[in-house]
């Protein structure tokens with residue numbers, strides 16, 4: 001299976017709307033059910049400053065996405081970035097998340113020269129926590145009852161990967 005990583009385009013709106021309508025993706029992220037297609041169109045057409053938004057495609061169709069937010073206008077946070085990712089429910093466990101993570105960390109390390117990449121993940125999201133640990137992220141703390149999800153409050157882990165940890 002060939003996975004092509006490229007920048008997200010406005011024409012990916014339907015694929016991204018589909019990915020973020022998947023039950024497991026909603027469970028693992030801070031998105032609500034019944035997300036609107038228009039919201040994704042707006043996001044893609046009016047990208048937030050400092051956001052690099054990538055998709056992973058199989059047979060030309062985006063099946064996963066990730067983004068990296070940098071803080072170019074905040075001098076004291078210029079060394080840091082935040083990432084988030086999601087893979088279509090039908091495509092999880094097939095290496096898509098790893099391919100996206102490899103690509104976004106290469107951007108962080110080799111092009112933005114970030115010292116620190118951060119993310120938040122639900123504490124019970126085992127596949128995601130394992131993926132992040134595999135790529136050098138460590139748990140820096142827990143935020144108790146951080147978000148409400150499907151009828152209950154859930155904790156999140158703050159995780160980060162320092163470039164120094166990867167041999168820099």
Ligand SMILES: CC(C)(COP(=O)(O)OP(=O)(O)OC[C@H]1O[C@@H](n2cnc3c(N)ncnc32)[C@H](O)[C@@H]1OP(=O)(O)O)[C@@H](O)C(=O)NCCC(=O)NCCS
Nearest residue numbers: 025028086087092093094095096097098121127128130131
């Ligand atoms: C978390 C997520 C992005 C991982 O993407 P993926 O394409 O499934 O990941 P990969 O197939 O590349 O697997 C990478 C690693 O994740 C872990 N992993 C993947 N699926 C797993 C599962 N079902 N159970 C436990 N670990 C799992 C493994 O450590 C795996 O590495 P390995 O194959 O070398 O053991 C994906 O499952 C997803 O989108 N989930 C729903 C949305 C979400 O939770 N996003 C993260 C928000 S913080």
